[in-house]
Amino acid sequence: MRCIRFEEPNGNKRIGFIDGDVVRTVYGSLDTFWRITDEEFKLSEIKLLAPCVPKQIICVGFNYRQHAEEFHAEVPKEPMLFSKAAHTIIGDGEAIVYPWQSKEVVYEAELGVVIKKRMRNVKPEEVKDYILGYTCANDVTARDLQLDDVQWLRSKSFDTFCPLGPWLETDLDPTDLAIKTYLNGELKQNGRTSDMVYNPYEILSYISESMTLDAGDLVLTGTPMGCGPMVPGDVVTVEIEGIGKLTNTVVKG
DSSP: OEEEEEEOTTSOEEEEEEETTEEEEEEEETTTEEEEEEEEEEGGGSEEEOSOOOSOEEEEESOBHHHHHHTTOOOOSSOEEEEEOGGGEEOTTOEEEEOTTOSOEEOOEEEEEEEOSOBSSOOGGGGGGGEEEEEEEEOOEEHHHHHHSSSSHHHHOSTTOEEEEEEEEOSOOTTSOEEEEEETTEEEEEEEGGGBSSOHHHHHHHHHTTSOBOTTOEEEOOOOSOOOEEOTTOEEEEEETTTEEEEEEEEEO
């Protein structure tokens, strides 16, 4: 099921799911309870928004062996965690703003996982019950600042640095999906989630052993090899099998 946040023609923001060429409205919230209504909108009439508004974004570094190798980094013995600020979120079709502070901004295609309910100390085999859905993500990074800084928060957290979309797919096996990036139509990243060092269930379990994840929180599971620079005017598309395509244009800040 494809769950969305959307904006009506009159500007109201709603929650629903896609049913053919229409959107069925949901009352309540996707992370608490659903009451599906008879209220419908044509898909062509609404604007898709970022599919979640997380309180926190937890990310995993070097979770694809070849990506670690291209950076001459060791494969982590445990999932390597870092964070992005929550205000980085934008949706499909919105602009990535290239900040003046950086001279090298890069794309990083990632599978995003959205939490369904509060999780703490959850075993890997139980993690499925805590996942609301999956989405395409672009972990945009100011690479020069990442290399200069001791920690990565600033380089990962400029406004617009976490495009998500176009929706949440709730019925999906995340363990072997094609994940690709296209820059101006040219294929740049081409991997599979089966190449992850730690799969999504292991990652979420590991995080939950150290901190609580709340409903609506977002976990980014790492990027395959091939991430690279983009400049104002570029169009970047992240495509994940079983989910869809997330496309954003880069603009000068």
